[in-house]
Amino acid sequence: MSANKTESLHLYDYLCWKIGSDKEVKGRRLTFIAIDTACKFLISSGSKSEGLDLKGSDIDVMFINQDFKVYESERDYVQAQRTALIMDTTxxxxxxxxxFLHTNYTSLHKDHRNVLELHGIKYILSNKLYKQSFLKIITKDRPMSFNKIHGPCISDDEGKLDxxxxxxxDNWILQAVPWITRPRSSWLSPEIVNEIIMNGVLFVPIGFKGSIYEDLEWRISFSVAEKFxxxxxxxxxxxxYALLKIVLKEIIEKDEDLKTLLCSYYLKTLMFWVSDDANPTTWRPDNIIPxxxxxxxxxxxxVEYSTLLHYFISDFNFFTLRLSTELEKKTKLSNLLKNIYQQGxxxxxxxxxxxxxxxxxxxxNKLLNINTRLVKYILEISHYFHIPFDNRRSCVLLKCLRHPCKTVLSNDIFLYFMSAAHQVLQTKSYTHHAQNNKQQYNRYQYDLSHLLIGLHSDAVTGWLMVASFFYVHENYLISLDLIDYALSHFTDEKCDHLFSSKTRIIFTPKQQVALDMMKKEKLLTTFKKxxxxxxxxxxxKSQILPKELQQxxxxxxxxxxPLAFGHFLRFLCFFHLHDIISCRDAMQDLKLSIKKIRPANGSVxxxxxxxxxxxGIVAQMLGATDSAREYFNYIAQIDKVNYTSASTRLRELG
Structure with missing residues (x-):
């Protein structure tokens, strides 16, 4: 084997170890595919959903607003319940x-009218007002999480989620029709091209910088096509592609002058053009360096010729304004790229x-612990997504699992998310006054079977949800057995990062050993065990939440x-069994659990x-009113936005 091929294979092995193997990349993608499948109208995008987990990668999420539907022209308009908008590219x-608004303005909901501006005799959807309206909604629900507009997105305070x-x-637009028949190498099959066309295009709320209509324009997005x-x-x-991103973020952007000239999206576009021109057989591990x-x-x-055309709409050149007005920076960037190229x-x-x-x-050793890295990745991504159970979405997941082309890895990841979703019961679970005994029994059996599916995605929480179910149904002894079983699995080697503000997991030695012992197991087995x-x-308004917490x-x-909830639920069971001695023991265990789960840095x-x-609730139930008041007062002073019911409970105590 030639020296060049040997060096390329060495680099390829290194990158698989450092950036991710083919199987690991597939696992990351499947994680987001499962989330997209389970969460209706959500489309994940960005590096993480593409399978890359590089330093500084954030999570990009696109929610399709079902209140509006865009049509390229009035001829394409189809009568529907949604507010219709017509494109105008003049x-x-x-x-x-x-x-432009096509629906009758007077028939619109107030919230829709508030994001429209009248120009002449037509109403135009303002991207500025649109983003501000969603920012207002999000900050009302989660005031400490999302607080700024970043380009077309609303971002969290850490800049990790856009x-x-x-x-x-729904239709492919005329501006992008030339892309369909454009000459290219055989890297794209006709089936993929057709799939891209069938998915239409998206519109994100941002205008062309410097345009007189900047606040009224929308950028045409091909995010779905780009994922394909x-x-x-x-x-x-x-x-x-990953190497180009690393060169940009960790070499080029070390120079403050060059930070705004290039972006990851340009590199993605570049890779598409290169792939169009290259023979697919050249993309081999033993040829990765060339x-x-x-x-x-x-x-x-x-860069030198200030030309990077949009991949789908080639009339648009990204570099026309970007580099022509920054000649000194362009020269500096060009010289740096030449130096990088010469270094090889x-x-x-x-x-x-x-x-x-x-x-x-x-x-x-090419046997990487894929399970360890995928478990870590799935848990980190789960930090951002709460997948509620929905019968229809569950059926979609099941249909995906039955697909004959599904692999063991894809089945494991889809089953994990399905199990996690089943830990949360639908809100409208019980209406005792409106149901006869048979209906109540059927509802009871359905909900219990639902929660039992949720036992497979983690060690403790699924069992505690079932325990809470039995507590609400006044089966206190069964609930206690389940609580004790769940708490016995709350051990040091478990990965419980979700209770901290950190989005990156660092495994403890015990956790690493536990995961390494399971590296040859199926991924779902890792969760099951x-x-x-x-x-x-x-x-x-969950019907399996103890009534003591429904405020x-x-x-x-x-x-x-789960640790604190488990000990609190134990107390409640003992309280209703009139076992006061065990109640006091459970209260002490609860206090100890709170000390254990508080971060070492003392943050709250x-x-x-x-x-x-x-x-505080336990103290109040035991008649220690003064003690309960102290706990509620402590929480109320910190909880300024009323995430808890502490202020309400304090007022009720008088």
Missing amino acids: ETHPCFTRL IAFCLQC LIFSFNHTQLLC CFMACLQRLLYC IQCLSASETLHDYTKFPTAV KITITYLHFAL DDMKGNTFFH SIYHLRSTLFV
């Missing part, structure tokens, strides 16, 4: 459009992620730490506040 740059509330046109394209990459292509150098060379060419693959040593490439052993713990999630469930979904989380609330 006086707009390629890739941008204004959206949400775009987009609109959809990225998923069509083989692993060598994807790794070259492939990457060709991508770098193409980027240098684009050794340029990677200047990056933080890949700095140890030269120290990577030639002979390496009780490696992870998640929070308890009760839907709004905290009046505004929206409620989350509790919502889980800590709600766990402390348990102690």
Whole structure:
């Protein structure tokens, strides 16, 4: 084997170890596919959903607003319940459009009228007013999480999650029709091209910078199509794409002057054009270095000639304004890219992620612990998504699982999310006064079977949800047995990162050993064998939440730490069994659990506040009113936005 091929294979093995193997990338993608499938009208986008988990990668989520429907022209309009909008691309740059109202203005809901502006005799949907309206809604529900508008998105305070509330046109638009028949290599099959066309296009709320109609324009988005394209990459292509992103973020953007010239989206576009031109057989592990150098060379060419055309609408050149007005920065960027190209693959040593490439052993154990890294990834992503159970979405998941092309890995990931969704019962669960005994029994059996499916996604929470179910039905002894079983699994090797504010998991030595012992197991077995713990999630007005906590469930979904909730539920069972001695023991265990779950840095989380609330409720139930008042007062002083019922309970005590 030639030296070049040997070096390429060495780099390929290193990148699989550092960035992710083919199987690991598929697992990451399947995680987001499962979330997209379970969450109606949600489309994940960005690097993480593409299968990359690089430093600084955030989560991009697009919610399709079902209140509106976009049509390219009035001829395409189909009578529907949704507010109809018509594209108008006159006086707009390629890739941008204004959206005129086609529905009768007077028939609209007030919220819809508030995001429209009258121009002449037509109403136009304002992207500025539209974003502000959603920011107002989100900050009302989650004031400490999302607080700023970032481009077309609403972002969280840490800049880790971007949400775009987009609109959809079901049809492929005329501006992008030339892409369908454009000459290209055989990397895209006709089936994929047809699938892309069938999904239409999206519109995100941002206008062309500097346009006189900037606040009234919407950018045409091909995010769905781009996911199809990225998923069509083989692993060598994807790794070259990842290398370009690392070069941008960790080498080029070290220079403050160059931070605003390029972005990841440009690199994605570049990769599409390169893939169109290249012979698909060149994207091989033993040829990855020449492939990457060709991508770098193409980027240098684009910068020098200020030309990078939009992949779907080639009339739009990203670099027309970006580089022509920044000549000094363009020259600086061009010189840096030339230097990087001349260094060849050794340029990677200047990056933080890949700095140890030269120290990577030639002979390496390729048996990576995929389970450990995927469990870590799934838990980190789960930090952002709460998947409620829905019969229709569950049927979609089941249909996906029955697909003959599904792999063991995809089945495990889909089953994990299905199980997690089944831990949360639908809100309207019991209406005793309106049901006869047979109906109540059928409802009881249905809900119990529903919760039993939820036992497979973590070690503790599923059991506690079933225990809460039996408590509400006054089966206190069964509930106690389940609580004791659940709490016995709350051990040090479990991964319970969800109760902290950190979005990146760092496994303890015990957790790492526990996961390493299961690296040859199926992924779902890793979850089934009780490696992870998640929070308890009760839907709004949940019928299996103890009545003692229903004051905290009046505004929206409620989350509790399982360790504290388990000890609190034990107390409630003993209280109704009139076992006062055991009640006092349970109260002491509850207090100890709160000390255990409080972060070492002394910070106070919502889980800590709600766990402390348990102690106040317990004190009140035992007749220690003064003590209860102290606990409620402590929580109320910290909980300024009333995440808990502490203020209400304090007023009730007088």
